[in-house]
Amino acid sequence: MTKARIGIFIVSLFISICPVGGRDAQLKIQTIDGNGYVSLEELIRSYRIESSFDIITQKGKLFHKSHYAVYTVSFSLFVIDGLLYRSETPVVRRQGGIMIPCRAASAIIEAFYPDVSARCSGSLVQVDKKPEVKEPAKTGKTPAVIQRGKDRIRFIVIDAGHGGKDPGAVGIGGVHEKEITLSVARRLEKELAARFPSLRIVMTRKKDVFIELSRRTDLANEMIAGNGNGLFISIHVNATLSPIISGYETYYLSQNPSNDDARSTAALENNVVVLEDESKGKKLYDDIDYIEAMMLTTQIQKESMMLAESLQGGLSGRVKSSKSRGVKRADFFVLRGVLMPAALVEIGFITHKKESKILGNASHQNSIASGLAQGIADFIRKYNSLPQ
Ligand SMILES: [Zn+2]
Incomplete structure (x- = not known):
């Protein structure tokens, strides 16, 4: 081989192994249960990605230069460069290998190689060099990887507080919180089913039964796997x-309560944990860190704040016989670890003579349900119109 030929050989070898823009590095898309996936092994090899995997937690990390991504087998949530990415389908195992949803793999490629765009097209992941663009005009919005993967709201979980051996707060005349929350939740379910026929509406309880807080959270999170993104509303x-x-x-979840009232409301609602099977409850709360909890929190907290504001706004528009006390932050156990926008509504005070009476009233409960439904509609409209 002459020197020139060796040179050409080296150059062509470089082009063929260089993933970006090199056709040979295109990833094959495989169909699993009707959804597009790529092999993690192929992704790592083609894009010179470093990786680690913890077999106990089934959590894997991918690195390239200063970029990183975290995934967990059987979950559809990823953290890419510190931002939450929701995929429509979970990471799965096939024949000993790990398969990544195609759109998530594309998002990882784009994050790791900022000068390319990647999309799932036919049987291959199409990767193209981005055309040179002028500095975009400042819009005040921060660009975020998450927005691309942001899934539309597909389901709503309605959580009627307390139940069974846990009556919740007991008010004037012996009225139980658990009865009011269930009645309002049922009315909200009906209203939402009529208003959003394409969404799945799920109740954490439909009757007077005791359900542990962590079970309520799990029920909501389990919905993500098959249904994409959702909302969690605790009444x-x-x-x-x-x-x-x-x-x-x-309320929306925060480790920093708005004020002392918010702190005591959370303490009151969190009391139920003493009724739970201690070892079981503790284990489940520990499990929450299966994926970088802090990273999730930032993104979900922003969305949850937006949800809380929409709900409170919806209530203000419909509820005339009670007054708005605004949106607050507090640390509610039932909202911890919920992997979707979540809010807790305190619909009134059972310890106030007049309010306690109207809380049991059908027309007042209907106006609360209608206010919450309006708030949900406003939230979904805002959420779906966030930049993609
Ligand atoms: Zn309560």
Whole structure:
């Protein structure tokens, strides 16, 4: 071989192993249960990705230069460069290998190689060099990988607070919180089914039964695997020692409560944990860190705040016989680890004489359900119109 030929050979060898723009590196798409997947092994080889995998947690990490991605087998959630990415289908195992949903693999390629665009097209992942673009005008919005993978809302989980041996707050005349929450939840279910025929509406309980908080969370998270993204709305009734406090408020999860009232409301709702099987409950809360919990929290907290604001706004528009106490933050166990926008609504105070009475009233419960449904509609509209 002459020197020139060796040179050409080396150049062509380089082109063929260079993944970006090199046709030979295109990934094959395989169909599993009607969905497109790529082999993780092929992705790693073709794109010179470093990787690690923990067989105990089934969690894997991928690295390329300063970029990284985290995935977990049988979950459809990824963290890519610190942002949450939701895939429509979970990571699966096939013949000893790990298969990554095609769209998630494309998102990883784009994050690891910012100068290319990748999409699932036919039987291959099509990777193209991005055309040179001028500096985009500043819009004030931060570009985020998550927005591309953001899935539309496909289901809503309605959580009627308390139940069974846990009555929740007990108000004037012996009225139980658990009865009011279930009745409002049922009305909301009906309203949502009529308003959103294409969404799945799921209740954590349909009757007077005790369900552990972590089970409620799991039920919601298990829905993600087959259905994409959803919303979690927990309905409660508040109680306080002061008989003059009344009104409705909506919470989203935060380790930093808005104020002392928010802190005590959370303490009240979290009390139920003492009724739970201790070892079981603890184990489940520990499991929450199966994926970088902090990273998820940032993204989900933003979405949850938006959900809480929409719900509170919907209530303000429909509920006339009670007053709005605004949107607040608190650490509710039932919202911990929910992998989707989630909010907890305290629909009123069972310890306020007048409010306690109207909380049991069908027309008042209907106006709450209708306000929540309106809030959900507003949230979905805003959420789906976020930049893709
Ligand atoms: Zn409650």
